[in-house]
Amino acid sequence: MRRAPRGGRVAPSVFGGRDVLAESVAGMLQRPGRSALTALGTVLGVGTFVAILGLTATTSSQIDTRFNALSATEVTVEDVARAQDEFAGPAFPADADRRIERLNGVAHAGVYWPVRLRPEESVRASAVLGDAGATEAVEVVAASPGVFRAAGVRLAEGRLYDGYASRGAAPVAVIGAGVADRLGITTLETRPAIFIGGRPFTVTGVLAGADRKADLLLSVVVPHTTAQRIWGEPEDGGARMLVSTRLGAAPQIAGEAATALRPDHPEYFKVVPPPDPKALRGEVGEDLNRLFLLLAGICLVIGAVGIANTTLVAVLERTGEIGLRRALGARGRHITVQFLAESGALGALGGMVGTSMGVLTVVAVAVVRDWTPVIHPGTALAAPAIGLATGVLAGLYPAWRAARIQPAEALRR
Numbered sequence: 001m002r003r004a005p006r007g008g009r010v011a012p013s014v015f016g017g018r019d020v021l022a023e024s025v026a027g028m029l030q031r032p033g034r035s036a037l038t039a040l041g042t043v044l045g046v047g048t049f050v051a052i053l054g055l056t057a058t059t060s061s062q063i064d065t066r067f068n069a070l071s072a073t074e075v076t077v078e079d080v081a082r083a084q085d086e087f088a089g090p091a092f093p094a095d096a097d098r099r100i101e102r103l104n105g106v107a108h109a110g111v112y113w114p115v116r117l118r119p120e121e122s123v124r125a126s127a128v129l130g131d132a133g134a135t136e137a138v139e140v141v142a143a144s145p146g147v148f149r150a151a152g153v154r155l156a157e158g159r160l161y162d163g164y165a166s167r168g169a170a171p172v173a174v175i176g177a178g179v180a181d182r183l184g185i186t187t188l189e190t191r192p193a194i195f196i197g198g199r200p201f202t203v204t205g206v207l208a209g210a211d212r213k214a215d216l217l218l219s220v221v222v223p224h225t226t227a228q229r230i231w232g233e234p235e236d237g238g239a240r241m242l243v244s245t246r247l248g249a250a251p252q253i254a255g256e257a258a259t260a261l262r263p264d265h266p267e268y269f270k271v272v273p274p275p276d277p278k279a280l281r282g283e284v285g286e287d288l289n290r291l292f293l294l295l296a297g298i299c300l301v302i303g304a305v306g307i308a309n310t311t312l313v314a315v316l317e318r319t320g321e322i323g324l325r326r327a328l329g330a331r332g333r334h335i336t337v338q339f340l341a342e343s344g345a346l347g348a349l350g351g352m353v354g355t356s357m358g359v360l361t362v363v364a365v366a367v368v369r370d371w372t373p374v375i376h377p378g379t380a381l382a383a384p385a386i387g388l389a390t391g392v393l394a395g396l397y398p399a400w401r402a403a404r405i406q407p408a409e410a411l412r413r
Helices: 017-030 032-073 096-101 145-151 163-167 177-183 214-218 224-231 250-261 277-317 319-327 332-369 377-403 407-412
Strands: 074-079 106-114 139-143 153-158 172-176 193-196 199-210 219-223 240-245 269-272
Touching: 032 277, 032 332, 032 377, 074 250, 096 106, 096 145, 096 240, 096 250, 106 145, 106 224, 139 145, 139 214, 139 224, 145 219, 145 240, 163 224, 172 177, 172 193, 172 214, 177 199, 177 214, 193 219, 199 214, 214 219, 219 224, 240 250, 250 269, 277 377, 319 332, 332 377
Parallel strands: 139 219, 172 199
Antiparallel strands: 074 240, 074 269, 106 139, 106 240, 153 199, 172 219, 193 199
């Protein structure tokens, strides 16, 4: 801050850029511990901001891969025969699986439908009514063996029923791990049986996971021929076919499936092709970005409140210093610029450190998960500027309070 005489008059004081920088650095180094804690809020806010955006981009990339591998290779065929002809029976032929699997590009296919049990029927671990093993909330699904292959199921124990059991309408069942826990089935070495409406079914396998149609893990799955023998044909529109294809073949299969199943009545089927991968990725990515940007904004607000609070305390503690500067000729705007420079410098420093921490967090998570880290260059470049802006905005009120301090009142304290 300099004052220069001019024409016998005292020139207005000048607070140049070098003065601002020197005073700001001196103010921060006066209390290094407090300055570090003040910058910590911005470090955490900006670091979280960068980490969240980076992790969002990284996880979105992994989601893209999964959608491409699963959703883009799945075709569903629905029975709509009754909607076309009220006298039509079930649309799927007995050899539906083989007809579809003959198409070039099809990996696996299978027909399934939910079994409608009568009110008095239930799934039990015992044939005795009232035993603790009874349950009412388990769904029974009739499925051909191809459904398991198309769904990409994984076994926890045992094995899946095959074509031989299906052709013989064998009383066997495959259950999900959750259903096994609820029914008290802990091992298959004793060849346990479950009872559906009082009829025994030998449990041959327990499912641990599935790439598609995850509701199989919460169901009891029986051969479709067995279900037809006991409960009859599926209800109107209840039967569906799950088709897994090779990459790039799904659109072609969707156009050929109805004709391959019933050349005489292809209109009896509604084929659902895979969704547009670009639209699906865009929707998921947009939802993730909105959620995580909100969280990052909250973190930045918390950091700004920390800077504002600490800067305001510094103003109150340095009242005497401010009064002395005002008495020596400093104007109110000079005091405002000084404190804004201090808070902005703390914000920028916190932004740079936070950016580094955020980038390191994204890289570390990607390495641990064996992913490819994805960070947009604009995010890393803009983060320090966001820290600077946060610091300046947080320092507006404390700087305004400092500029309003009267020299005489400040020197009396």
